Amino acid sequence: MSAISENLRITNDTKNLMAVREFMSRMIRASALPPNEENKVILAVDEAVSNIIEHGYEARIEGYIDITVDVTDEHFKIRIVDTGKNFDPERIRDPNILEHVRAGKRKGLGIFLMRQIMDEVRYIFKEGVHNELILIKYVRPPLPGAPATPPAPPGGNG
Amino acid sequence: MPEFQIKQQKLQGGVVFLAVGGFLDAHTFEQMEKKINDLFEENSYRLIVDLSKLDYISSAGAGVFIGAIGTAQENDGNIVLVNPSPNVKEVFDLLGLSQIFVFASDVNSALQQFSG
Numbered sequence: 164m165s166a167i168s169e170n171l172r173i174t175n176d177t178k179n180l181m182a183v184r185e186f187m188s189r190m191i192r193a194s195a196l197p198p199n200e201e202n203k204v205i206l207a208v209d210e211a212v213s214n215i216i217e218h219g220y221e222a223r224i225e226g227y228i229d230i231t232v233d234v235t236d237e238h239f240k241i242r243i244v245d246t247g248k249n250f251d252p253e254r255i256r257d258p259n260i261l262e263h264v265r266a267g268k269r270k271g272l273g274i275f276l277m278r279q280i281m282d283e284v285r286y287i288f289k290e291g292v293h294n295e296l297i298l299i300k301y302v303r304p305p306l307p308g309a310p311a312t313p314p315a316p317p318g319g320n321g
Numbered sequence: 322m323p324e325f326q327i328k329q330q331k332l333q334g335g336v337v338f339l340a341v342g343g344f345l346d347a348h349t350f351e352q353m354e355k356k357i358n359d360l361f362e363e364n365s366y367r368l369i370v371d372l373s374k375l376d377y378i379s380s381a382g383a384g385v386f387i388g389a390i391g392t393a394q395e396n397d398g399n400i401v402l403v404n405p406s407p408n409v410k411e412v413f414d415l416l417g418l419s420q421i422f423v424f425a426s427d428v429n430s431a432l433q434q435f436s437g
Contacts, residue, residue: 206415264387269381
């Protein structure tokens, strides 16, 4: 498979989350990621973009969020760039879910999900320029003994 | 079709059945939150939420149930979740919520959680 790179630019409005998920779905299906990763990787990106919309920009200030996906045989890499307030997910600790529920806290789980799902979550803050969040999922090599390609269906003519 | 829908029905024993469909995310979660808060104001704390038609949930959507289950249980109620799709159940599993919420395969099994 040759490398693919595509970009989606949205404004900071949660109504655009549907377009983000559709874009991600299309890119994942064009990649070598297994189908059981689709919902999870879409979720990780939804969480990242939702956080930027909620925390990155002051209310009523319009801003842009650029989502670039790079697909290779080895990885599925998402780069999310915004020009809102800097917000470093590395400062956020994983929640204790029982305490979270006991306290009735309904927010603060998005970064935890991103870390659960992705192999790498990196944040780069370029002061006065932009914030960059890099999410990477590596394409796992097939298990030893597994066929490299699915077997042809019986009775097929190919 | 709207991105998110909620249908409500009253069942026996003061139980309220909510069937939700579509996408429960950072854009739509306030509709779900308002519906549950309205029910709490009417002293309805026994809720069965059918998730079988819900295509997608993010942490903003799951957060509505996290924020509400404590209030329901403190008032002799609960929130029982019915028949989530594999994608929706996966999110509850990832968040570690499957140990906290009761899941039922159908409405009758969910109703049994409120009997006795």
